[in-house]
């Protein structure tokens with residue numbers, strides 16, 4: 001049994017697991033430049049909100065190494081430009097902007113360029129390490145909520161390879177397997193990029209977790225026929241009122257959970273909260289290449305020139321969410337009040353959020 005990792009920093013080099021090649025090829029690629037990092041995020045070689053943030057942080061630190069100026073002011077301008085560049089790689093996961101802003105803030109603590117470069121890398125490593133600890137805590141909290149429930153459905157891949165380790169929605173299954181706790185996980189294939197079929201099935205099999213693959217359209221029938229007891233998903237951005245953006249198809253599952261009266265859990269680190277926005281209507285929804293839908297393995301499956309709508313995410317209203325599981329605890333409605341209360345308590349303790 002081994003919990004797969006998608007991001008490795010060996011002190012000099014950043015390597016990522018090329019998630020576009022999974023499950024048939026396990027290939028790590030080295031990202032040497034900020035451009036390499038941008039392309040890896042844009043093309044989903046690395047994907048998953050926390051993993052995108054961690055990789056972008058290393059990308060900013062790598063890019064900074066190449067800025068040859070002794071002027072701190074000029075360096076800060078270079079970093080500002082690099083932050084905008086990396087932020088443009090994908091719009092929905094707030095973890096990307098959160099990580100880049102955290103590094104940019106560190107630069108203002110430096111008194112010279114060399115120190116600034118060291119601070120950037122040190123902060124990227126900290127974000128990487130913190131995320132692994134956060135995901136483990138999310139898994140612990142999720143295990144308490146799933147007590148007595150075995151059959152659980154999920155969508156996309158909110159797993160170890162979407163984070164530093166363990167994952168968010170999949171964290172309880174990895175931890176459960178380590179402890180001999182049996183789960184029967186039903187993974188939606190997650191068209192059009194198939195993160196469920198290609199990534200979640202593969203990842204859970206590495207941990208000897210019992211996983212069954214279904215098509216997205218089978219969700220309602222499976223909940224009924226198999227007696228699904230809970231649904232747990234990841235998140236890309238959570239608004240101040242708890243409205244949650246996640247992979248397209250998540251909203252469908254939340255509606256089904258309501259209809260079948262089973263709990264619908266969102267699992268995410270607090271770096272996924274975006275208190276700048278009141279509700280889900282302000283969350284930018286990435287629209288991707290139409291050929292993700294019209295083609296399969298490069299061959300057209302729809303008439304050429306077919307009109308396509310390809311949103312990569314949807315927004316689940318907080319009213320449909322039973323609880324949001326974070327590393328700092330479990331949040332239930334009233335989300336507006338309880339999210340700000342939880343974050344305020346963390347800030348009082350001097351924790352980075």
Ligand SMILES: CSC[C@H]1O[C@H](OP(=O)(O)O)[C@H](O)[C@@H]1O
Pocket residue numbers: 047048049050155156157158159162163167168169195233234235236246247248312
């Ligand atoms: C813990 S991963 C969060 C989130 O990111 C995934 O999207 P993508 O595969 O497009 O990066 C999916 O929405 C996961 O739930």
